[in-house]
Amino acid sequence: MGIFVVKALFFFLSIFLVIVIDQWTKLSVLSHFEYGESLPVIQNFFSITYVRNTGAAFGFLASANPGFRVPFFLIVPLIAMVVLGFLYRDLPKDARYRSMALGLVSGGAFGNLIDRVRLGYVVDFLDCHWKTDYYFPAFNVADSAICVGVAILLLSTFKQTRDLTHVSTPVRN
Incomplete structure (x- = not known):
């Protein structure tokens, strides 16, 4: 299987899986x-708790005017997915983990966008508490x-940066 296919x-x-x-x-x-x-x-x-999130992460902008909030949360994910597509296109052919990471982010953005279009809110349910x-x-x-x-993108970026700074240079006499 070719590297591009991988x-x-x-x-x-x-x-797809996300x-x-x-x-x-x-x-x-x-x-x-x-509910x-x-x-x-x-x-x-x-706990599993059925919550309706009309905002973004942590309910950000949930109380904003719907005239702003609704278009904002439909347009921003679409722009993000276009940007992620360009990032994917520019990845080196052997960047499997970064490719998977961009797929995870894209799938997550698309999954929440499906909820917003279909329901008008995002269904949240994983509830961690102490x-x-x-x-x-x-x-x-x-x-x-x-x-x-x-997280995978950040770790791979740090690893790539570290690898580039630790490239051995020839010793000059």
């Missing part, structure tokens, strides 16, 4: 939970894929 496989398979798993889990929550309903999975630590003292904002598979993809 790069494309990592990218498009990542997008969208399928994300949408399947959200449909499961929508069909089995009432606000919570099911403890690990007592005092993790007893009743601290609650991390609920999130979903798409959000997780975006975070993991960004």
Whole structure:
């Protein structure tokens, strides 16, 4: 299998798997939970809780005027996916992990965009908390894929930068 095919496989398979798993889990929550309903999975630590997020990460802009918020959250992901497509195109042919990372981010952005277009909000349901003292904002598979993809991109960038700074130079006499 050619290197280009492997790069494309990592990218498009990542997008496909994220969208399928994300949408399947959200449909499961929508069909089995009432809005606000919570099911403890690990007592005092993790629950499945059906939340509607009209904002972005951590509810950012959730209370903004819908005349601004709705178009903003439809246009920004589309622009992001175009930018990610250009980044993918410019990757070296052997950049499998960065290709997969861009696929994770793209799949996550597309998964949440599907919710916004179909429902007008994003379905969040993964609810991490510490007893009743601290609650991390609920999130979903798409959000997780975006975070993991960004982490892989950052790590690969740091590794690439480190590798470039540690290139041995010939000793001159």
